[in-house]
Structures are given as C-alpha cells and as structure tokens.
Amino acid sequence: MIKRFFQSRIRKAIAIVAIGVVLLSATFSDEFFEISKNMEIFTSVYKELNIYYVDGTKPGALMKTGIDAMLKSLDPYTVYYPESRIEEAMFMQTGQYGGIGTLVNTIEGKITITEPYEGYAAVKSGLLAGDVVLKTNGKSVEGKRHDEVTDQLTGQPGSEVELTIQRPGEPQPRTIKVTREEIKIKDVPYFDMLADSATGYIQLTGFTQSAASEVKSAFLALKKRKMNRLILDLRGNGGGLLREAITIVNFFVPKGTEIVKTKGKIEEWNKTYTATMEPMDTQIPITVLVDGGSASASEIVSGSLQDLDRAVVIGTESYGKGLVQQTKDLAYNTKIKLTVAKYYTPSGRCIQRLDYAHRDESTGEVAAKADSLIKSFKTKNGRPVKDGRGISPDVEVKEEDAAHILLSLMENWVVFHWATEYHRSHPTIDSANVFQLNDEEYNQFVAFAKGKDFHYDTHTEKLFEQLKKTAKEEKYFEGSEKQFEDLFMKIEPKRENDLIKFKQQIKGFLEDEIVSRYYYQTGRTKNFIHDDLCVLKSMEVLNSNYNQLLAPVVIKK
Numbered sequence: 001m002i003k004r005f006f007q008s009r010i011r012k013a014i015a016i017v018a019i020g021v022v023l024l025s026a027t028f029s030d031e032f033f034e035i036s037k038n039m040e041i042f043t044s045v046y047k048e049l050n051i052y053y054v055d056g057t058k059p060g061a062l063m064k065t066g067i068d069a070m071l072k073s074l075d076p077y078t079v080y081y082p083e084s085r086i087e088e089a090m091f092m093q094t095g096q097y098g099g100i101g102t103l104v105n106t107i108e109g110k111i112t113i114t115e116p117y118e119g120y121a122a123v124k125s126g127l128l129a130g131d132v133v134l135k136t137n138g139k140s141v142e143g144k145r146h147d148e149v150t151d152q153l154t155g156q157p158g159s160e161v162e163l164t165i166q167r168p169g170e171p172q173p174r175t176i177k178v179t180r181e182e183i184k185i186k187d188v189p190y191f192d193m194l195a196d197s198a199t200g201y202i203q204l205t206g207f208t209q210s211a212a213s214e215v216k217s218a219f220l221a222l223k224k225r226k227m228n229r230l231i232l233d234l235r236g237n238g239g240g241l242l243r244e245a246i247t248i249v250n251f252f253v254p255k256g257t258e259i260v261k262t263k264g265k266i267e268e269w270n271k272t273y274t275a276t277m278e279p280m281d282t283q284i285p286i287t288v289l290v291d292g293g294s295a296s297a298s299e300i301v302s303g304s305l306q307d308l309d310r311a312v313v314i315g316t317e318s319y320g321k322g323l324v325q326q327t328k329d330l331a332y333n334t335k336i337k338l339t340v341a342k343y344y345t346p347s348g349r350c351i352q353r354l355d356y357a358h359r360d361e362s363t364g365e366v367a368a369k370a371d372s373l374i375k376s377f378k379t380k381n382g383r384p385v386k387d388g389r390g391i392s393p394d395v396e397v398k399e400e401d402a403a404h405i406l407l408s409l410m411e412n413w414v415v416f417h418w419a420t421e422y423h424r425s426h427p428t429i430d431s432a433n434v435f436q437l438n439d440e441e442y443n444q445f446v447a448f449a450k451g452k453d454f455h456y457d458t459h460t461e462k463l464f465e466q467l468k469k470t471a472k473e474e475k476y477f478e479g480s481e482k483q484f485e486d487l488f489m490k491i492e493p494k495r496e497n498d499l500i501k502f503k504q505q506i507k508g509f510l511e512d513e514i515v516s517r518y519y520y521q522t523g524r525t526k527n528f529i530h531d532d533l534c535v536l537k538s539m540e541v542l543n544s545n546y547n548q549l550l551a552p553v554v555i556k557k
Contacts, residue, residue, distance in 0.1 A: 042066070073364075074339070075356040077325050081335040087154070089327065089335050093241065095185045095208035099154040100161065100178045102127060106146045107413050113165075114416070117183065118520035125178040127165070129517055130420035134173055135164035157182045169424050187211040187244075190525040191218035193225050199539055200227035203525055204248075207240025207297040212247035219251065219280060229285040229542045231535060232301075235315060239296025242273075242324060242343075249304045250275040252311070254282055257346075259304050262324050264341030269324070285546050286311035287538040290391055291399075295319035303345040303391045309381040309550045312541055313393045315534050320353025320368075320390030347377035349387035382553035394549055395541060397534045403502040405495065406509060408456035409449065415506075418448050419513040432515045432523035433530055442507055446499045454495075 046066070050057050060082075067080045081089040091097050101120025102113050111133040116122040133141055136152045153161060159180050166173045187206040194201050200222035204215060219230070239245075242260075249259045257275045264270065288302045288311045299318050305311035324341040342350050354366045369388035377385050386392065409415050422441075429435050437445075468484055471477040477484065499506065508528070515523040529535055541549065 073359075075323065077321075077323060078338045079336070081337070083333045086333060086335065089337065093209060093327070095187065095206060095210065097154060097183050098157045098159075098180050099183050100125070100127075100180055101183045102153070104133065104146050104149055104153070107416070111141050111144065111146055111149050115516070116520070117185070118522060120183055121178050121181050123520070125176050127163070127176060127178070128167065128423070130416070130423070131165040131167050133163055133165055135162075137162050138164075153180075155180050168420055184210070186214060187240075188214040188218050189521050191222060192526075193222060193227060194231075194535070194539065195530065196539065196543075198227065199229050199231060199542060200225075201231045201233065201529065201535065203233045204298075205237050207237070207244045209241060209244065211240065211244040212251075215248050216251065216280065223281075227284075231287050231289065231538045231542075232311070233289045233535075234294045234298040234302055235289050235291040235534070236293035237295070237298040238293065238319075239298055239321065242297060242300070245297035245300040246273050246275075247277075248301055250277050251280045252282060252284070252286060252305065253279060253308055255279065257308065259346065260300050261344040262341040263344065264324075266340070269341040282310075285542050287541060287546075288313050289534045289538065290315045290318045290393060292316060292319055294391070295321040296323075299351055299391050300343060300345070303349075303351060306385065306391065306394065307346040307349075307377075307379050309379050309383065312395060312546060312549050313391060314395045314538050314541065315393050315397055316399070317392050318351070318390035320351055320388070322350040322352030347379055347385055349375070349377045349385060351387060351390050353388060353390055381550060382555070383550075395537060397537045399533060400505070403498065403505055404456040404458050405498040405502055406505050408454045409506065410509065412452065412454040414449050414452045414454055415509055415513050417452075418445050419510065419517055421448070422514050423517040429514070429518055432519040432526035435511060435515055435527060437507055437511055437514075442503065442510075445506075445510060446496075449499060450496065 046063065049062065050059055064080070064082060071078045071080060087097060100122045101117035102122040103115040103117075104111055105114045106112070107114075113122070113127055113129055113131045113133065115129060116127055133149060135141060136149065141149050141152075155161065157180050160177055161180060162175060162177050164173050164175050185206065185208075187208055187210055188202060188204055191200065191202040193199070200219070202215060202218045202222070204211065215232075222230070242262075246259050250257075253259070253275050255275050255278055259273050259275060261272045262269050286305065288305055290298065290302050290313060294302065294315075295318065299321065302311075302313050302318065306313045322342050322344075323339045324343050325337050326340045327335055327337045329335055342352060344350050353368050355369055356366055359366050374386055374388045377387065379385055383394075464487070468477065471480070471484070512524055512527055515527040519526065
C-alpha cells in the first residue's frame with residue numbers, strides 16, 4: 001500500500017521563473033545550504049549522544065529511530081529498510097520468500113498457526129490451522145512475539161525447521177520436520193467461470209512482478225472456456241508495481257492509448273505511459289470491483305478503464321492513493337522506498353485523498369482534500385468523474401455493516417476456535433462452492449460461543465453513555481436514575497439474542513473459516529462468490545444495462 005505527497009512547489013517554481021535565473025540560483029543555493037547545515041547539526045547531535053549519554057546507546061537503533069521519525073513526517077509510504085528487513089522489501093516487489101508457507105498469530109498468549117498456504121511446505125507436512133507452536137528447532141517459543149517466530153520459520157529454501165506443536169484434542173505434542181521452500185504468493189489466487197457459463201471471474205489481490213502474466217494466463221484460460229464477459233475483482237487489493245498495472249490495462253485497450261501520467265519534482269518522473277503492446281481483447285464487456293481496500297495500482301487499473309469507458313466500475317469508493325513510490329539502494333545493503341510522484345488517470349484527475357504536504361502543525365493530522373477543491377473531469381465518452389476521492393464506482397453496491405457481535409467473535413478468535421473444533425470432528429465436507437452450515441450446526445456454535453469470554457459495545461450504548469453524561473452536566477440526571485436504568489436494560493446488547501439476530505452474517509463467516517480448513521484460500525473464494533452482492537450486481541449489469549452505463553453523454557443544444 002502507498003499514499004501522498006506534494007503541491008505548493010509548482011506555484012513556487014512559477015514565481016521563481018518570473019523573478020529570474022539569478023534568484024533561481026540563489027534559491028537552490030539557500031536550499032543546499034539548509035541541507036548542509038542541518039546534516040552537520042544532526043551529525044553533531046548523534047555524535048554527542050553516543051559519546052556522553054549516561055546509559056550508553058545502541059548506535060544502530062538510535063539512528064533508525066531518527067530516520068523513522070523523519071520519514072513519518074512525510075507520508076506512510078516513505079519507508080527505510082535496514083539490512084535486517086531487506087527480505088520484506090523484496091517480498092513487496094516479488095511476492096516471494098523462503099519459508100514454510102503459513103501465517104502465525106498470537107492467540108490467548110500462544111503462538112498459533114492461523115492459515116497454511118495451499119500447496120506449500122506447511123500443508124505438505126501436515127500442519128493445520130489451530131496447531132499451537134511450542135518449540136522451533138528444540139527451543140521454546142514461550143514469551144516470543146509471533147513476528148519473531150515467523151522470522152524463525154523463514155529461511156533458505158531446502159533448509160529444514162523442526163516444529164513441536166500441540167494439536168487441539170490430542171493429549172501429547174507432536175514434532176514435525178518441515179523443509180523450507182520458495183513461497184510465491186499468487187497475485188491471481190482464483191479464477192473461474194461463473195454459474196451462467198458465460199461470465200469469467202478473475203480475483204487479483206496484488207501487483208507484484210508476476211501480476212500481469214497471471215492475469216493474462218487466467219484470461220486466456222477462461223477464453224478457451226467460451227467466456228464472453230469478465231469480472232475483474234480488485235477489492236482489498238492494496239496495489240504494488242506501476243508497470244504491472246499499466247500492462248494489465250494494456251490488455252484491454254488499443255495500442256497507443258494513454259493509460260496514466262506521473263508528475264514529480266524531478267524531471268525524470270514527468271512521464272506519460274501508453275499501451276505499447278497489442279491488446280488481448282478490446283471488445284469483451286468488463287466490470288471491475290473495488291472497495292475501500294482497493295488502492296494505488298488497483299486505482300490505476302480501475303480509474304484508467306473507467307476514464308476510457310472500457311469497463312463499468314462496481315462496488316464502493318476506493319481508498320484514494322494517488323502517489324507513486326520508488327525503491328532506492330542505500331549504503332550497507334539498506335534501502336529506502338520513497339514517494340517520487342503523483343499519478344493522473346487519462347481524464348487528468350489525481351485521486352489522492354489525503355494531503356500530506358499540509359499537515360496540521362499542532363496535531364500532525366492529515367486532512368482529506370477539501371470538498372471546495374474537488375474538480376470534475378470527463379471520461380472519453382463525456383461521463384463526469386471527480387478527483388481527490390479515490391475511484392467512485394459507476395454502480396454503487398453497499399455491503400451490510402458488520403454487526404458488533406460478529407467483530408467481537410472474530411477479534412476474540414471464537415469463530416476460529418469453533419472452526420478448529422468442527423474440522424477435528426468432520427473428516428470431510430461438501431465442496432467449497434455449496435458448503436453451508438445447517439440449523440443444528442449453527443445452534444451448536446451458539447452453545448459454544450455462550451461459553452466464551454467476549455464483550456462488545458454497540459454504537460447505541462456509546463450514545464446512551466453520552467446522553468447520561470450530558471444529562472448529569474445539565475442537572476437532568478438526578479431523580480431520573482430509574483428511567484435511565486430502565487432505558488439501558490432495553491438497549492443493552494444480549495449475546496444470546498444477537499447470536500440469533502445476526503445469524504446470517506455470523507453464519508457466513510463461520511462457513512468461510514470452516515471451508516478454509518479443507519480447501520484453503522481457493523475454497524474461501526469459491527464459498528463466498530456465489531452469493532456475493534457485487535458479483536451478482538456485475539452479472540446483472542453485464543446482462544442488461546452495461547452499454548447504457550458507458551454510453552456517450554449527449555449534450556442537448
């Protein structure tokens with residue numbers, strides 16, 4: 001994921017040019033003097049601290065703290081990577097690392113395997129979600145953070161790591177040797193033909209260096225299965241490499257079409273990117289799904305296809321990250337990822353939501369672009385689109401807000417634990433695309449959940465507390481305590497009631513977690529896709545008013 005940067009320098013540059021070359025030179029000299037002066041001051045402070053500070057210092061940690069604090073004042077996407085985090089930086093670009101292929105987390109103080117990756121070493125070795133890690137290579141992990149244990153699980157492909165795990169329901173721990181391998185997280189974890197046998201679906205979750213090739217392979221495979229319309233799902237996709245986004249747009253627009261522009265402080269970043277290859281298909285109807293988790297490269301793809309009237313965008317407003325980052329090598333095998341430009345979609349809009357160049361000096365907070373500064377642009381067919389607010393969908397599909405009880409059940413791992421129990425007692429289940437819990441099974445979950453310790457506050461409760469506080473301040477509470485107590489008894493959430501009231505929501509997440517135990521990440525997608533609101537709306541649009549939504553705007557004279 002990546003975000004925001006600058007604005008006032010353009011106006012400043014115009015003023016400088018108007019005054020003249022002599023003043024321009026002086027301005028640059030002043031800036032370089034400021035840099036030199038402050039570098040000297042910083043070096044002096046660093047030296048004096050390391051020589052004289054009473055408790056002694058860790059020079060490396062001290063310097064990293066200083067660098068991190070400096071970068072934090074810019075934007076969240078400008079990041080320094082010391083040598084110890086170089087693998088992390090590489091993973092962001094390639095999606096590859098050496099390890100066993102699993103997520104671990106701390107659950108109730110225990111390091112627990114939460115998601116083994118389909119087809120990789122952890123699964124091949126028989127590790128399951130819910131297994132508690134006791135030791136790695138004979139050494140206890142008690143008291144360690146889950147990220148420290150993750151570091152112990154990663155390593156050179158071909159090397160071994162020995163895990164001692166406690167499996168729920170088993171009396172004794174078991175020891176499993178796992179051979180590390182190269183793990184490649186797919187950018188396209190799932191694609192398939194949908195139920196109507198004419199619509200293809202491609203889920204794109206990242207933009208590492210293989211994103212475009214994976215989309216191409218998926219598209220061609222679906223074309224062989226007679227696909228004549230496409231749904232490209234970018235929901236939750238936080239972005240990645242600019243070139244992969246450009247290539248993916250190129251698949252669906254004519255050669256020579258402008259896809260995106262970048263503008264930066266340095267001349268080399270003032271670029272226009274066009275489609276340089278022959279496309280795969282310029283006619284197939286496309287819908288692109290976005291939500292608040294779609295950012296950066298996802299917004300380049302969705303925004304460019306929208307501006308070119310090449311696809312109908314469906315879902316909710318995207319994140320709004322219109323910034324471009326580049327990774328630079330530094331001394332001693334360190335790197336910095338820094339914001340170098342803003343990008344502009346073919347209509348000329350920049351969808352950057354937050355203005356990092358103008359933080360509140362007293363609080364450090366960053367505000368969204370003011371409504372008064374929002375500008376309107378036109379797509380190729382004359383349809384209005386706006387800047388400064390991410391990508392607004394052509395067809396909005398609002399998902400139901402998650403109930404407070406569901407969030408608490410997830411955060412307190414109640415859903416996870418019950419899925420572990422279910423998997424232990426059910427050797428097999430129906431295929432992922434049809435699996436559903438029956439009423440009896442859901443009632444078993446309700447009984448399980450009642451015995452767990454989880455709490456949640458509703459928005460209604462918070463408003464009630466504010467009402468009570470205001471009533472006390474205005475002297476209306478005294479003498480009305482009984483009425484307030486009676487009102488609270490009526491609005492206080494009751495877990496037993498909410499487990500039934502929000503059954504459909506909770507049941508859907510239970511099914512998703514259970515399916516993942518048998519069919520992993522592919523199973524999750526197969527299970528939700530058949531009744532997903534955005535997918536259903538996409539199929540409706542593709543079968544009815546797709547062309548009307550993209551039709552040129554007729555201006556009446």
